[in-house]
Amino acid sequence: MTTVATEQSGAESGLSFHPMTQFEIHPLFGAGPVSWYTPTNVTLWMALTVLAITALLAWGTRGRAIVPNRFQSIAELAYGMVHKMVEDVTGRDGLKYFPYIMTLFMFIVFSNMLGLLPKAFTPTSHIAVTGVMALAVFISVTVIGFVKNGVHFLGLFWVTSAPLVLRPILAVIEIISYFVRPVSHSIRLAGNMMAGHAVIKVFAGFAAIALVSPLSIAAVTAMYGLEVLVGFIQAYVFTILTCVYLKDALHPGH
Template sequence: MEEEAAQAAEGGLSFEPLEVFNLRPLFGHGEVHWYTITNATLWMAIAVLAIFALFVIGTARRSVVPSRSQSIAELIHDFTYKMVEDVAGHEGVKYFPYILTLFLFILFVNVLGLIPTSFAPTSHVAVTAVMALAVFITVTVIGFVKNGAAFLGLFWVKESPLILRPIIAVIEVISYFVRPVSHSIRLAGNVMAGHAVMQVFAAFAAIALIAPLSILAIAAIYGLEVLVAAIQAYVFTILTCVYLKDALHPGH
């Protein structure tokens, strides 16, 4: 802190690129506990309200000639339905509401997190890990309920040589339990990286000599982050569909 103050006094550049990811209580000050209502809680609630506004209020009339909000809602619905059907098969369609909810929540949280002075909850592994663990537990339960002990066939690769099957089985079990880790870190890491880069370029905008270049860079990165927000929601969702397919058809 003393170094930063000294730099600021000398006219140097001083900024905290990760400050934008700090959790802050909405009411009062102090430590953040698991029950504390924070800025992350606020923006997740706003995302839920935005989804409700689009899919409930925006489609209330259900016109033959759809309004803009109804068209957007139908486009997202049909896109997600087709993805579930193509990846998880016809049996996976019964789990479509859950997968659509995941996709919408991640998409809206990511996009809302790009609003200046907002907060991106998906930049925290604590948020993405909960969703990833929920997916992991859900597909595992579905796999055992639907297939019983035959679900373990997912780890026993019959096409491989007999001598290699035990080794491959150990590798498959490890990779299966690593799924929620990679599933959660991929989303949080990509969201955090983009926001951190924008924060760094925003700090350079304070220097008059390179301010124009910094502003152009921020605009370009912002456009890229809008794309990343949608892509990461898609990646998280399609991986959920792949895991669901494994649970429904472990022998395939």
């Protein structure tokens, strides 16, 4: 009995934190199972992301001043960066798809940044969200490739610069790597966001221990700074990979 009591006392007084609970999906109203039509915390934070983007690009630039304010400057910098990225990677043929790519970039970067707020939720930490975006990119560029090039789009898988005997083997490799694109495209973003937030939660949990709390607070501060950088970099990587895939669809020849 004494041993059991001691174990229970130790369990109650011990440090307990669960870094993965922050990624759980909950209904916004009431409790119960989550269906496809149920408003959840993911729904809320995706809606807030859209509102934040609209506020920046519509309200922040409404004056169109010659000397821009800080909001107009941020909007213009984002617009110019993505526009140049699309033009440099895909050529001028790809500029007609700039609005779609700009939307992807803004949604990802705002989701990542808003997810760093206290008590916030990061939609891009879920493979269900990033998977839909990656699959949409995959289907879009594939359709564009066939519409623009017809059967010549299949030349993407036939490496003409390689020796003839190696071309069938390389074609199989190219086909496999092509269909793996949406998997790697989505997992990279979701995995990085989930890992960073989990590490922050772990360091925050150690702040309850007085002996290491100063180190824990310093680690959390450093991780927050790193997560801001990672959040932007992951949005940039997702966007530039989209541009690379679009370039392959527009110009499939090796």
